[in-house]
Amino acid sequence: MKTNAVRLLDTLGIAYELREYVVDPDDLAAESVAHKLGMPPEQVFKTLVVRGAKTGICLAVIPGNTQLDLKALAKLAGDRNVETVPLKEVQPLTGYIRGGVTALACKKDYPVYIDELIEVFDIISISAGLRGLQILLAPADYLRAVKGTVGAISQDKA
Numbered sequence: 001m002k003t004n005a006v007r008l009l010d011t012l013g014i015a016y017e018l019r020e021y022v023v024d025p026d027d028l029a030a031e032s033v034a035h036k037l038g039m040p041p042e043q044v045f046k047t048l049v050v051r052g053a054k055t056g057i058c059l060a061v062i063p064g065n066t067q068l069d070l071k072a073l074a075k076l077a078g079d080r081n082v083e084t085v086p087l088k089e090v091q092p093l094t095g096y097i098r099g100g101v102t103a104l105a106c107k108k109d110y111p112v113y114i115d116e117l118i119e120v121f122d123i124i125s126i127s128a129g130l131r132g133l134q135i136l137l138a139p140a141d142y143l144r145a146v147k148g149t150v151g152a153i154s155q156d157k158a
Helices: 004-012 030-037 070-077 087-094 116-120 139-146
Strands: 017-020 045-052 056-063 066-068 082-084 112-115 124-127 133-137 149-151 154-156
Touching: 004 133, 004 139, 030 124, 045 070, 045 087, 045 124, 056 066, 056 070, 056 116, 070 082, 070 112, 070 149, 112 116, 112 139, 116 139, 116 149, 124 139, 133 139
Parallel strands: 056 112, 112 149
Antiparallel strands: 017 133, 045 056, 045 082, 066 154, 124 133
């Protein structure tokens, strides 16, 4: 299936693998997706939509088994503070629904901040832009595709 995210990778000449999984609308957690893909949860990255006080909308990409460190992201983004946007704003801002949000081929070219743990893997998994489909690719290729800035922006879940 060709999503906008997949088309972007094709345009950039980036190698990837698509993996489908069965969607449970009541459990869209990255850990569940990782289990269905047979991958460790820290290797399946989730994309969160965030709004900075000064910088506006940006995307935060973190390992599936962590939570976003808002203070660390604000510092990396050069903002005073940031907060995740309400769920009802996610689709109008990105064009993607919860469980299918990706930094690839969003409605707008938002700044993308990616947790530094991405650099420890040979392959990562990210959403292909819809529920039930993941893209597996090399972290360096993903960083290039989304023009990502890397930093320590995640923390263990409380």
